[in-house]
Amino acid sequence: MRIAIVAPYFHPVEGGRERTVLFLAKELAKKHFVKVFTTDRTPSGDRIKAGFKSCPFSVRRVKSVHIAFRFEIPAEAPDKIAKEIKxxxxxxxxxxxxxxxxxxxxxxxxxxxxxxxxxxxxxxxLKHPRKILRPFLLFFEFLSVISMRLANAVQVKNEIDFELARKFSKSVKLVPDGVPEYCFKAKPSLDFREKYELKNKKIILFVNRIHPLKGPQILIRAMPKILRTFPEAVAVLIGPDSNGYTTKMEKLAAKFNLSDSVLFLGFVSEDEKIAAYDAADVIVIPSVGEFTEAFSIVLSEAWVRKKTVVVTPSRALKSRVKPGTGYVAGYEPESFAEAVIRALEKPVEPPKVSSWSEVAGRIEQIYLNLIK
Structure with a gap:
């Protein structure tokens, strides 16, 4: 089978959607010819020059005009692109x-x-926290509606999206993202607690971009209440920061006298990230808003490593975290602190998570049904 995967951005752009493309394409390429069609731009409009050769599939970067985030127009002749898609x-x-x-x-x-x-x-x-952007973002939601109408089948990642998509498509498939095989099998080469001198600490782990929509400020504001119950607790934040938000979070931690109870590690290797998961007592995902998490790979990775999670009621998070599989808190620091305390006092057994190999098999079957 010859499969064309089309996405607005791809490596070296890092994000949840780009990871979806990467891992799905890798798995499908084990049995099929796969080509990823993407822009030659980053979300900010910078042109991408580097190739992506260390993969078993092809990448076609289409020369594009960047107008705004997610607003790129192919600058190549339509008949040239059509000839390739044929x-x-x-x-x-x-x-x-x-x-x-x-x-x-x-x-x-x-x-x-x-x-x-x-x-x-x-x-x-349409629920973006910056209300001034909502009229502009309505255009992109319109594109999604038309796309659902025109596509032969629609894939969604959570149950809430499934019910919404059914209003526009007769063929909606609920297929969540997978987790790479190494996450199931990895044995970290380092002792995370020993490296950061956290031997007798209760580790509350945040793994995500350091960005206001990912909610590190909620975790930091929740820490004073958590520390009153668990004085040995420490918040460990792992993740990249391209906008300097870490500095603001460090100042916020200092404001609450939390400098000794909050640790910012920035970007770490996969090996160290998994070591952090294994060392953690609780994994937190305090994302803000409906659109911030379409699925949450962090949630899946935490469950693969058998960890208890605390999440906010962002759409995908509250859809996936059922009673008994984790804790859903509110967006307020008080509510979030209470949920973390409950999670530390009463860990829960996480549900099963699929590998990317299993997910690719389900996607492959959808392809075959559509081709028939």
């Missing part, structure tokens, strides 16, 4: 809230190619 048996659109992917969807439709569209948190952008 060679494929299936077109998989990953992320429908993008002009680039919508362009490819229309081309594929005109060529009568079977289309699977992966939709992330439909209509969540």
């Amino acid at each position: 060679e494929f048996d299936i077109v998989h659109i990953i992320s429908t809230d993008s002009t680039f992917t919508f362009y490819f969807l229309i081309l594929a439709k005109m060529l009568e190619k079977p289309i699977l569209a992966t939709v992330f948190t439909p209509f969540a952008l």
